[in-house]
Every structure is written in structure tokens, then in C-alpha cells.
Amino acid sequence: MKIVNHLLFDDNGNQVAFKPTPNKKGPYTPQYLVIHYTAATSASGAINWLTDPTAKASAHLVIARDGKVTQLAPFNIVTWHAGKSTWKGLVGLNQFSIGIEIVNAGRLVKKDAKWICPVDGAEVPADQVVVAAHKNDGISAGWQTYTPQQIDVTQKIADLLVKTYALKDIIGHDDISPIRKSDPGPAFPMTSFRAHAFGTSSVNALKTSATVNIRAGAGASFATLAKPLPQGTVVNGLATNGDWTNVKIPGLYDGKTDLQGWISTKFLVKG
Structure with a gap:
């Protein structure tokens, strides 16, 4: 992968799918990467929402369940993914961070013997569910797991973004908005993901x-x-x-x- 003029290109040298969002502001210099989940199960639904002017929300990338990447804005343009947020003295992380949305239902509800995404009502198969407590509230719940394809491509992109923009850290939406948000949640391997991107993972x-x-x-x-x-x-x-x-x-x-x-x-x- 490579980044040319703040646009992402795949391993074959082709620009990834690009669907521009109107929900953006001007240029900025990113300092952080923020990882999100979409809280819904459809990539097309997430992309349509994040490019809808009435949504007043957006991100730089959307990663589908099969690993397909769609870019919504160049990495040097502010998108509206963080909302009300703070981190290490910074207020309003939209103007300081790149946002990646990974298609994932997030926290699930259980109805009878089925796991349901509360946002779009889709059933999540049991083999895609892990029961775990969130670090912020300690409440045990069902969470949709991320696919290997998603983790792999998101890791490659994160590694590239850290190197290209000299990012300071990779954080979750649940770090910068801990009361409001729970993404990317306990199913996302943030510790090893961050360590890999910054070259601190164990070689043993x-x-x-x-x-x-x-x-x-x-x-x-x-x-x-x-x-x-x-x-x-x-x-x-x-x-x-x-x-x-x-x-x-x-x-x-x-x-x-x-x-x-x-x-x-x-x-x-x-x-």
C-alpha cells in the first residue's frame, strides 16, 4: 500500500474506492488515528450514511467485513468522526485525527437465543460473537468479532499512516469519548495493534x-x-x-x- 497526495492506493497500485463525503472541513495536520466501529452490519449502509449531508458525520475510511476499503476524504482534510471528545489536552479530536470506521455491529443485544445488532436489527451469527466486559464500564455483553481480513488490512493501513504522518498514537473512540462511546470495543485487539504500528511488538x-x-x-x-x-x-x-x-x-x-x-x-x- 501507499499514500499519494493523501489518497490511499492498494498493493497493486490502484487507488482504493473513493466516495467523497460532503461532511468535512478544511486542511489539517493529523496527530492521531482513531479507530471506530460502525455499530451496524452493512458497509453500503455505513458509507451512504457517512456521505449523507443530513448525517453530519463522516470518516476518512470505511473497512468492510471482507476487507474492502472505501475512502471518503483525503487524509489531510478534517472529517466528522470524533464528535465531542478530548485527549491529552486536545478538545475536539476531529481537527487532530484520522478516523477509520470498521464495519462491525459492536455491542449486541440478546433476544431469545439470537444475538441482534440494536441499530439495524440484523442477526449476528453466534460464531461471530464474543462475550466480554468493556474496559470503561466493566459490563459483560456480546460483541461482534472483527474478521481477519478487517484486522489485516486495517493494520497495514495504520502502519502506513503512522509512518507517513508521524502520528503520535492510535486510540479508540472509547478513549476520547469514554462516557458516550464504546467503539472499537473489547473484540478489537488494540494493544497488539498499536504495538505493531509503532514497531514495539515482540520479535520473540x-x-x-x-x-x-x-x-x-x-x-x-x-x-x-x-x-x-x-x-x-x-x-x-x-x-x-x-x-x-x-x-x-x-x-x-x-x-x-x-x-x-x-x-x-x-x-x-x-x-
């Missing part, structure tokens, strides 16, 4: 050689943090303490994102 790739527990400390007496890891689980080694290794599980596992804990080193091999 490991995998489990047997089914093994991940614990809160370096010893068998510490509590387990999740269900046992199956043999072949890929983890990032961070540090060692005696016969134990501190690891992080990238992405989502057992309802937790970027789970970090301790595994007996004898059950780890190079990935």
Missing part, C-alpha cells in the same frame, strides 16, 4: 508445545487467566522469570483481547 514469536495454562504470575500457585491454551497456540514472549515466560496472546482469546500472563517455559518452543 513462540508457540505452545502442549495444552498449557496461562497464569497471573510466574508460578503454578498463581490463578489461571483463561481456559488452557491448545497446543500450537502462537504467543509473543516478553520476559522471563526463572522457569516461567511472560507472554501476550495477540488478538482475541477466551473473550479477552491481548491477554498477557505467564506460561511455564518448558511448554514453549520457537514459533
